[in-house]
Amino acid sequence: MVRAGGFDGPTRRLQASIQGTVIAREAPDYELWRQSMIWQYRKFRRYPDLIVQAESEDDVVAAINFARDNGMKITTRSGGHSWSGCFLRDSGVLVDLSRLQNIEVDTSRNVARVGAGVLGRGLNEELARHGLAFPTAHCGMVPVSGYLLGGGLGWNSTAWGGMSVFNVVGIEAVTVEGEKIFASQNKNPDLFWAARGGGPGLFFTVTAFHLQCHPLPASIITDSYFFHYAELDEVVALMEEVGPGINPNVEMLTVVVPTIPELAKQCEGSECDRVVVLAATAFGESEADSKAMLAPIASHRAASKSLKVIKARPTPFEVLYQDNEGPFPQRRARADNIYTNRASDTVPVISKYMKQSPSDGNTPVILWRGDLSFPDAAYSSTGQFYLAGYAQWNLAENDQPNQQWLRNFYDEMQEFASGHYINEFDRETRSAQTSACFAPANWAKLGRLRERYDPDGVYHDFLRL
Incomplete structure (x- = not known):
C-alpha cells in the first residue's frame, strides 16, 4: 500500500511515466488542487491520497494500474460539476479527466467523438461549424x-433521444484491468448498458463518447411569461393541459425567482418578492415553425394573467447558456429532485417551502417532460414532470439551515415521486436512497455487473454518507 500522502518511490515512478500531473496528499499545493476540483464554494471535507490529472488515455491507464496494484480505490472527475462532490472520497486516487478535450466530427454520419473533459458550450460551438x-x-x-x-x-x-445519453452510440473506456476498450450496442454491451445511466456508480472510466448529433435548428426562439407568484397553480395547470399536445421540440419550463422592480410595482397583496417565469423554447426549422409550436401556450387562458410577456426572443445556444448560468452563480449549493405525474399536487408543498426559504437563491424548477419511453439501459427514471430544487447561499454559517430546508422540502415531495434524476439527487443526505434513481431491475443489474467487472471493488461505489 502506498503511504497516504507520501510522494514515495511508486508515486514518483507514476509521475515519471505520464504526461499529466500527480499531486500527493503531502504536496504544498495539494489543497489548492483539491479545492479546484470542485465547481462550487462548498468544498467537501473528503481527501483522496493522490490526484492524477491525465493528459491522455495512456495516463488514465497508468493511473488505474497504479491504484489497482497498490491497493487503492479509484474515482474519476471530468469537470467537478457535481452538487454533492461524489468524485471526492477519502483515500485512494482521483483521476481528473478535464484535460481530455478533443472533438472530432464525422459529417458523413453526424457523429462526434468527444473527450470526457469537453464542456457543453465548447461542444455545441464546434458542432455549429458543421x-x-x-x-x-x-x-x-x-x-x-x-x-x-x-x-x-x-x-x-x-x-433528441428523450435523455441525452440515448444519443451516445459508443464509448471509449479503460477497465479496472487497465485495458482500453470500445463499447456499443454490439461490442461490450454490458459496459455500454451501464455507461448509459450508471452515473457516479460506474466501475470503469469513460475517456471519450461517440455522439449521434442532430441538425442545428434554423430558429431557436423563446417566449417568456412573468406571473405574480400567487399564479403558480395556474401556470402548472397550463403546463399540464398544454404539455400532452405540445410539439416535443418545445422545452417548457417554469422557475420561481426573486422579482424585479418593474414587476414588483405591478404586484398587489402578499408574496410580491418572487415571480413565476414560464419560459418556452422552440427548436424549429424556421421562425414561422417555431412560432407555430409556441402558439398553444399563448392561447391558453392562463397566459392572459401574465404581468409581462417577451415573445419570439432569439435564443441560440450561447444565449440559452447565459440565461441559465445567470441564476446559478458559484455559491454554496445543493440540489434535489423528483420526477412526477402529479405536478399540481406539489404546488402547495412548493408554496409552503418558498415561504420558509432561508435564502433568496433557493429556486424550484418545473420542467415538462411528457410520457417518454427509453431503450434498455441503466438510466430508467420517468415522469411527466421534472421538479428540481436548487438551494444556493453565500456563507458557511448558513449551511445547516439551507441543507435542512432542502431535506424537509423533498421529504414532503416523496409522496408524489415516480423517480429521481441521479445527477441532481441529494447524494449527501439521501445516499441510502440512491436506488430510487433506478427501476428496481436496473438497479439490481447494475450491482451484478459491478460484481462481475470489478470483483475486488477497486472503484468506489455510489457515495454513501
Whole structure:
C-alpha cells in the first residue's frame, strides 16, 4: 500500500511515466488542487491520497494500474460539476479527466467523438461549424462526461433521444484491468448498458463518447411569461393541459425567482418578492415553425394573467447558456429532485417551502417532460414532470439551515415521486436512497455487473454518507 500522502518511490515512478500531473496528499499545493476540483464554494471535507490529472488515455491507464496494484480505490472527475462532490472520497486516487478535450466530427454520419473533459458550450460551438447540435446540459459550463453518464437532462432532450445519453452510440473506456476498450450496442454491451445511466456508480472510466448529433435548428426562439407568484397553480395547470399536445421540440419550463422592480410595482397583496417565469423554447426549422409550436401556450387562458410577456426572443445556444448560468452563480449549493405525474399536487408543498426559504437563491424548477419511453439501459427514471430544487447561499454559517430546508422540502415531495434524476439527487443526505434513481431491475443489474467487472471493488461505489 502506498503511504497516504507520501510522494514515495511508486508515486514518483507514476509521475515519471505520464504526461499529466500527480499531486500527493503531502504536496504544498495539494489543497489548492483539491479545492479546484470542485465547481462550487462548498468544498467537501473528503481527501483522496493522490490526484492524477491525465493528459491522455495512456495516463488514465497508468493511473488505474497504479491504484489497482497498490491497493487503492479509484474515482474519476471530468469537470467537478457535481452538487454533492461524489468524485471526492477519502483515500485512494482521483483521476481528473478535464484535460481530455478533443472533438472530432464525422459529417458523413453526424457523429462526434468527444473527450470526457469537453464542456457543453465548447461542444455545441464546434458542432455549429458543421451545422449540427447536441442536447447538452442547460448550463454551458457543465462537462459532457458526468452529465451523460447520469442520463443527461438537457436542451431539447425530449425530442433528441428523450435523455441525452440515448444519443451516445459508443464509448471509449479503460477497465479496472487497465485495458482500453470500445463499447456499443454490439461490442461490450454490458459496459455500454451501464455507461448509459450508471452515473457516479460506474466501475470503469469513460475517456471519450461517440455522439449521434442532430441538425442545428434554423430558429431557436423563446417566449417568456412573468406571473405574480400567487399564479403558480395556474401556470402548472397550463403546463399540464398544454404539455400532452405540445410539439416535443418545445422545452417548457417554469422557475420561481426573486422579482424585479418593474414587476414588483405591478404586484398587489402578499408574496410580491418572487415571480413565476414560464419560459418556452422552440427548436424549429424556421421562425414561422417555431412560432407555430409556441402558439398553444399563448392561447391558453392562463397566459392572459401574465404581468409581462417577451415573445419570439432569439435564443441560440450561447444565449440559452447565459440565461441559465445567470441564476446559478458559484455559491454554496445543493440540489434535489423528483420526477412526477402529479405536478399540481406539489404546488402547495412548493408554496409552503418558498415561504420558509432561508435564502433568496433557493429556486424550484418545473420542467415538462411528457410520457417518454427509453431503450434498455441503466438510466430508467420517468415522469411527466421534472421538479428540481436548487438551494444556493453565500456563507458557511448558513449551511445547516439551507441543507435542512432542502431535506424537509423533498421529504414532503416523496409522496408524489415516480423517480429521481441521479445527477441532481441529494447524494449527501439521501445516499441510502440512491436506488430510487433506478427501476428496481436496473438497479439490481447494475450491482451484478459491478460484481462481475470489478470483483475486488477497486472503484468506489455510489457515495454513501
